Amino acid sequence: MAKHCKISVAMVADEESVQRSYTRSCILKVDGYSRAKALLKNDEYLTSPPFSVGGHDWAVTYYPNEPVPSYTRNHGTHTFSRKAPNWGNHNLMKKAKLERSEHLRDDCLTIRCDVTVMKEILGEEETRASPHDLHQHLGDLLKSKDAADLTFQVGGEIFPAHRCVLAARSSVFKAELLGAMEESSSSAIKIYDMEPDVFKALLHFIYTDKVSPVIDVAMASHLLVAADRYNIGSLKQICEEKLCCHIDSNMVATSLAIAEQHGFPRLKEACLLFLASPPNLEAMMTSNGYEHLKSSCPSVLKEIIAQILPAEWNAAKDIIMSI
Structure with missing residues (x-):
């Protein structure tokens, strides 16, 4: 069975939704290719942080020491199932050819993976009978x-x-506004420990089910805490x-603190994966959030x-975790 070994991997991703599919281009960036090749055995691999396409979670795994022939191969569509959740290219390129090619620069290997998830195709009559403008009307109401x-x-x-809109979209708002809490009888409520622009973005999502496409990482951090607060x-x-898709040395400490305090395991794993690289760890220690x-x-x-x-320092690891 393949053994999982964590190596520092950076990933960026952008998603595009077209009429019948969702497509995301993900980049698995392996800084220190020679180190990864030396550390990983034939049955070991490195993996990207998880990402989402079309409502499903995905990850890219890379085996640097798999014996493969010296040619590339393109595949068509593939149907995933619980019995077959993994799929990939076992016949990609020989290491010797890769290391002579232009794909390996400054000991850095970049692997791009394009994932397209087909939408469910509805019949023409059903499509006409299913309007998708409810959230637009609610946005106009707001x-x-x-x-x-x-x-x-x-x-x-x-x-x-x-x-009624807030109660329908958030179990926390429902308890506050329709239950026995003090807010249920009040028409004016004060919100503490939140910036106005964050609450505005929260309300916008509650009514429209949309987040601004240009939201920055700092706003995403605050909005994640707000979404957790109101269980959205x-x-x-x-x-x-x-x-998870925009981790860097400036924000990783803040993201890791949020993940640990609010219980976001995917974000924590992505942060720890990034910090497995000593240069990334050193840069994080100089950031504002450290x-x-x-x-x-x-x-x-x-x-x-x-x-x-x-790995051979397992006893030292146990001592550290017990302190």
Whole structure:
């Protein structure tokens, strides 16, 4: 059975939705190709952080020491199932040919994987009978403020909203606004510990099921915490994926602290994978978020130290994790 070995991998991804499919181009970047080849045996591999295409989670695995012939191959479509969840190219390129080619530059190998997920094709009659403009109408309702029956005060700004819409989209809002809590009888609610632009983006998603396509990593971090606070699962997934796909030395400490404090295992795994590289770890220690990570999540620092120690130092790893 193949053994999984973690090596530092960076991944960027962009998704495009067309009429009948979702497509995402993912780039698996292997910094230190020669080190990976030396450390990994024939049955060992490295893997990308998880990413989502068409509502499914995916990951790219790469075996640097698999014996393969010296040619490339293109494949058509493939149907995944629970019995066959993995699929890939076992006959890609000989190592000798790869190492002589232009694909390996400065000991860095970049692998691009294009994933296309076909949408379910509905019959013409069913398509005509299934309008998709509900969230547009709700967005217009939020914008017009018509029939708004409560307001939120966030950092000095006022946001009108509709009690029933919020309750329908968030179990937390439902408990607060329709249950026995104090907010259920109030038409003016104050929100603390949240910036106005974050709450505005939260409301926009609740009504429209959409996040701005130009959302930056910092906003994604704040919005992830807000989505967790109000238990909005789809928004948590979007923001977590955004952070997983855009990890760098400046934001990794902040992302790791959020993952540890709020329980986001995918984000934590992606951060630890990035920090398995000593240069990335050193750069993280000079970032603005490092001191907060060190004071708020000391246990996760032990995990980082344990994972970068050589495999033969298992006793040292146990000692570190027990301190």
